[in-house]
Amino acid sequence: METKVEVKYTFVQKDGDLQKIIPELESEPIIALDTEGSDLDPYKARLLLLQIAVKDKTYVIDCTKVDISPLKNLLEGERPLKIAQNSKFDYELLRVKANIKLGNLFDTMLAERILTCGVSREISLKTLAAKYLNMQIDKTIRDTFSDLSNPALRGNFSKGQLDYAARDVQVLLEIFSKQYKQLKDDELIETAKLEFAVVPVVSEMELYGSLIDKEKWSEHIKELKIKRDQINKEIQDQIRHLSPYSQVDLFGNVSDTVNLDSPIQLLEIFKKLGENLENTAESTLQKSTHELAKKLLEYRGYEKMITAFGQTILDKINPITGRLHPDFIQIGADTGRFACNNPNLQQIPADSGFRSCFVAKKGYKLITADYSQIELRIMAEVSEDxxxxxxxxxxxxxxxxxxxxxxxxxxxxxxxxxxxxxxxxxxxxxxxxxxxxxxxxxxxxxxxxxxxxxxxxxxYKKVKRWLDVVGRQAVRYGSVRTLGGRKRVFIIPERNHPDYDKLISSIERQGKNTPIQGTSADITKHALVYIHRELEKRNLDAHLIHTVHDEIVVEARDDSTSEVMKIIEHKMIEAGEKLLKRVPVKVDIHISDCWEKG
DNA sequence: GGGCCGAGCCAC
DNA sequence: AAACGTGGCTCGGCCC
Known part of the structure; x- marks a missing residue:
């Protein structure tokens, strides 16, 4: 039997009604909030609902009818603390649609990631409600908010939609209090504070986005395609007689039907050439003496560039802003590093024509800064060698x-x-x-x-000792920490596990790497927060647009570049020195019209 | 036709 | 014989 829980809330549909509840909200130390928009893209979306929950009351505000600007101070200020799930979404929607910059956040999704790095990636609200409240929630109605034919977009919300919206925000307060206790018990408050401070920075970074020189990009793709087609033709001519896949059409044209991207087909061709290869991996092909292997590697190089970085990235340019707005996943890796997608700007080839297509807009410059050998410096710090x-x-x-x-x-x-x-x-x-x-x-x-x-x-005796010790500790205690206090947990296999030795040595390697990679992530995140604050404080027309692990990119107006450069360098070093006490921190920084190595 | 997975390859 | 950490994207191929 399913038990129906009645959802209680006040539906706010008039400006006057909003005014009445503001004093009450202002007296609360903690509120939970959530927003509903008609699209995931904050530029395309309409802001439909803003839900706010306090101890015993929930308000669902109809943003299609109510002006929420009276809430600006409350939402931006230090008090109250704002609890939200995936607060980046709410930040961006409120920023674009109401010019509100959420401040003093506690993000339940990030908190969960911090608490469970290494053991789980289940951080949806559905998972959290089940885990902390033993409550099953249904998210299917969420999709109805984006349905253009839905009456909601004409200002008529269904009871189901309103119940859903209220329920989503009500659950946050209790999840928060349980997570908070756990963060304290695990000594993860510092890490959580850092991550929550990063949310507005990343949100602004995504919203600002980066500019691509489309013509230059297309030109580069065109050149790559010519080269790829040339090498493809050479290969096809060479192996056509061996292919069981070739077909001659009615006009006598022979089609290139050996799929060079199919390992199965390729292995067959190699077999006919007298080479029995294990696979078609890069390392295997490099060992092969046959000319086909060499050409294949060349072909793959071009093909990869074209498919992964070609038209697909241009297609992701936002029609409203004309810029790319990638999705930065704040705790992408279990070490604490960022990940990025749609598109992944962290894997744009370093030495190709693509990076230089990322440009500053007219009257602006790009400032690119990266930590010099930060991971080795961290190794020096922790090993004390x-x-x-x-x-x-x-x-x-x-x-x-x-x-x-x-x-x-x-x-x-x-x-x-x-x-x-x-x-x-x-x-x-x-x-x-x-x-x-x-x-x-x-x-x-x-x-x-x-x-x-x-x-x-x-x-380097102490390097060896540190590596040995931290590898053993990972296995023995089932976790390691970064210098910032971030924790990564390992699931230690049972002794009788068939892959026991293999798993253990993998954990040892992860145990050695995580404090290094994760401390680097801690440092970069501190730097992002410091830089953002300083640029805002000085009211400079300069904006973070990008970060790649140990690198930070800012787009700054021409007249401010020298000041901005000093700020970036100074703040990056300050962030580094917060965690590294024994090693000097060095930053390489340069200014350019486009994104490139210095 | 969507979901999932491994192979292969881009980044730091 | 191999034993390199962290990700995401695209493709072929398989499954339902």
Missing amino acids: NAFLEAFEKDLDLHSLTASQMFRVPLEKVDKDKRFQAKSINFGLMYGRGPASLANQIGLSVEESRKLLDVYFSS
Whole structure:
């Protein structure tokens, strides 16, 4: 039997009625809020409802009839605390439709992510209601708000819609109080405060978006397509006689029916050429001596560029703003890093013609800043290794220094090859990399690379000790923390698990990497908050548009660029020094008409 | 025709 | 024989 719970709320449909409830809301230390819009895109959407819940009352405000600007101070101010699920959505909708900038937020979705990093990604309101309130909620009516033929858009909401809207906001207060207790018990309040402070920054960043030079972008795609078609033709001509897929049409045209993107078809062709390949992975093809393999890799390079970064990205330009508004997922990775999609601006090829198509609008410049070797500096900080620390204190080239110690040669005798090998080890260690995988990259035997690692660790004893200890701790305690206090939990397998050893070593590697990668994320997030606040305080026409892990991009008006540059550098260093006490923090920064490496 | 998954490959 | 951390996107291929 299903029990029906009557949803109680006040439906506010007149400006005068809103005025009556404001004093009451102002006296509350905590409120929950939610909004309903007609579209996920805040620029396209209509703001339909604003729901506010306090201890024992719920208000559903009809935004198609009521002017909500009297709530501006309440919603923007420090008091009351505002509880919301996925507050970025509400922030953006209220910002665009009512010029309200939500302040002092507690986001139940982010809180849940913080509490369960590593064990779960279930953070929907439905999940939270079930987990904390043992309540089953139905979200299907949500879709009716976006239905254009729906009477709601003419200002008539159904009882079902209003009940739904009220229920969604009512559940938040209790979820909040349970999550808050858990955050305190797990010593995650600092992390939560940071994440909640990031919400307005990310929201503004998404809303501002970034500009693409469409003509230049299309031109670049065109060039890539010509190259791809050329190499495709060469391959097809070469293998046509082997293909069981080729077809000749009525006019005698032979179609290119070997699908170069299909591993199954390719393996068959290779078989006929006398090569039995395991798979068509990049590493396998690199080992093949056949010309087809070489050409295939070349083809794939172009194909990847065209499909992943070609027209699809242009299609995502917002018709209203003419800019790209990607979705930044604030806690995308279990380490605390951002993820990004629609489109993923964090994977635009670094050394291609695409990045330079991201431009500043007329009269503005792009300022690109990134932390110099932040992860290695974090490793120096946490390991307290003297050689590492000294290298950064003296601002030496760590990779060359490492090479000089490993190969027992003076610094000036370190060549490119030795530096590359040292660099591979320095980076590899942060990923928990072993001799076998290292050997593969630097072209040595496993035995040779094992010896190299031994020499390495004899120079950096404390690095080895730290890696060993933190790897063991991850398994023993089932969690690790970053310097910011962020926590990642690991599910430790039972002893009799068939893949026990494999799983354990994977956890060890994650345990080594997470404090490094996650601390870097902590630092970048602090920097975003500091920069945003300072730019706002000084009322500068400069806006964060982008972040890629250790990099921050700002679009700034021409006349403010030198001031903005100083702010960015200063605030990034301040953020770094908040968590790194033993190592200096360095930022590389430059100004340009487009997004590019300095 | 949508959902899911692995392969392959882009980023840091 | 392999044993590299964190993501997202596109494709082929399979399932319902």
